[in-house]
Amino acid sequence: MxxxxxxxxxxxxxxxxxxxxxxxxxxxxxxxxTITGIVAVLFFVEYLVRLWVAPEIPRLHAATEGRSRLRWVxxxxxxxxxxxxxxxxxxxxxxxxxxxxxxxxxxxxxxxKLATHAPGVEMIARVFHNERSAIAAAAALFAIVxxxxxxxxxxxxxxxxxxxxxxxxxxLWWAVVTLTTTGYGxxxxxxxxxxxxxxxxxxxxxxVLALLAxxxxxxxxxxxxxxxxxxxxxxxxxxxxxxxxGAIAISDIVGRLRSRSxxxxxxxxxxxxxxxSMFFIVTGKVxxxxxxxxxxxxxxxxxxxxxxxxRRPRSADVVTLTPCTVLVLNVADFYQLAGQQPALIAxxxxxxxxRRADDRGADTS
Ligand code: CMP
Numbered sequence: 140m141x142x143x144x145x146x147x148x149x150x151x152x153x154x155x156x157x158x159x160x161x162x163x164x165x166x167x168x169x170x171x172x173t174i175t176g177i178v179a180v181l182f183f184v185e186y187l188v189r190l191w192v193a194p195e196i197p198r199l200h201a202a203t204e205g206r207s208r209l210r211w212v213x214x215x216x217x218x219x220x221x222x223x224x225x226x227x228x229x230x231x232x233x234x235x236x237x238x239x240x241x242x243x244x245x246x247x248x249x250x251x252k253l254a255t256h257a258p259g260v261e262m263i264a265r266v267f268h269n270e271r272s273a274i275a276a277a278a279a280l281f282a283i284v285x286x287x288x289x290x291x292x293x294x295x296x297x298x299x300x301x302x303x304x305x306x307x308x309x310x311l312w313w314a315v316v317t318l319t320t321t322g323y324g325x326x327x328x329x330x331x332x333x334x335x336x337x338x339x340x341x342x343x344x345x346x347v348l349a350l351l352a353x354x355x356x357x358x359x360x361x362x363x364x365x366x367x368x369x370x371x372x373x374x375x376x377x378x379x380x381x382x383x384x385g386a387i388a389i390s391d392i393v394g395r396l397r398s399r400s401x402x403x404x405x406x407x408x409x410x411x412x413x414x415x416s417m418f419f420i421v422t423g424k425v426x427x428x429x430x431x432x433x434x435x436x437x438x439x440x441x442x443x444x445x446x447x448x449x450r451r452p453r454s455a456d457v458v459t460l461t462p463c464t465v466l467v468l469n470v471a472d473f474y475q476l477a478g479q480q481p482a483l484i485a486x487x488x489x490x491x492x493x494r495r496a497d498d499r500g501a502d503t504s
Contacts, residue, residue, distance in 0.1 A: 150174065152253075223251070226245065285315065288317065296330060397467045407463075423437070
């Protein structure tokens with residue numbers, strides 16, 4: 140559904156953009172206008188459907204269906220959806236046909252609509268919110284350098300180039316272009332001192348932008364880590380093996396686990412291969428193939444521990460019988476955990492002992 144809507148938005152943006160190309164043949168421009176019209180109508184229908192189903196959305200629940208719908212209408216998503224259809228509604232109700240230029244407003248509105256569907260947008264907003272004080276500090280630094288540069292450039296260059304540096308506001312254009320290292324080159328200091336200041340402003344610009352990039356990159360990494368932690372925590376809660384472990388130990392384990400999904404029929408472990416990780420099954424079923432014997436393991440079970448404990452190659456093939464979600468603990472984390480959570484590793488060892496005995500018994504019989 141979402142993919143279809145995104146596709147529709149992209150088609151709409153392309154058709155509106157095509158309509159503004161004067162060199163296009165009239166027939167092609169006519170076709171682009173028709174496609175734009177169809178997309179606008181489909182968005183109008185979509186708006187009505189969304190309005191109708193708004194009471195079904197839990198976060199919009201209100202005393203009456205009408206109020207739930209009103210909540211949706213005034214929500215950011217509702218406002219953007221309304222803006223995306225409004226120009227077409229106004230034009231059609233006024234009996235006019237949307238011309239290419241007036242239709243171009245759709246590009247902006249539909250890009251906005253696309254933004255509400257992009258999964259990363261909410262994350263970007265969150266990162267900006269989390270890092271607001273650091274961003275504000277970098278912005279303050281930017282403003283300090285900007286106004287200092289504009290003022291000094293005004294003193295040094297004001298007499299030589301009155302149009303570009305005659306006032307501080309006029310000098311700000313040069314300061315912004317230099318500080319952001321854009322360098323259009325339309326305004327250039329002519330005095331030696333002015334050029335020295337220009338060079339310093341460029342260096343400051345690089346530093347401030349690098350600082351901002353660093354703040355945002357760290358913010359993103361933090362946010363991704365936080366989200367991954369919550370997701371893995373959720374999966375760990377579904378594995379009974381971890382239910383006995385206390386909250387502090389769990390948080391230690393969660394940070395070391397990665398989730399992976401496998402389709403049915405995939406060989407997760409191959410006999411004889413080196414053991415580099417062990418697996419906890421969150422959902423699904425796997426088969427341990429021990430020669431002619433097989434053992435089925437399902438939700439909550441683990442496998443792949445023997446190679447890590449014995450430091451030997453894998454003792455059997457392990458193949459998924461159904462689609463599986465597993466939590467993976469790699470060998471380095473396994474040994475670190477052995478030092479920090481001995482009880483957990485002891486429980487794994489007990490089960491491994493039982494399995495070894497089971498395998499030996501089967502071999503000798
Ligand atoms: P590993 O030897 O690393 O790789 C194969 C895995 O199959 C092994 O670890 C165990 O996790 C699992 N396995 C081996 N024997 C048994 C058994 N008898 N019952 C359940 N699982 C087993």
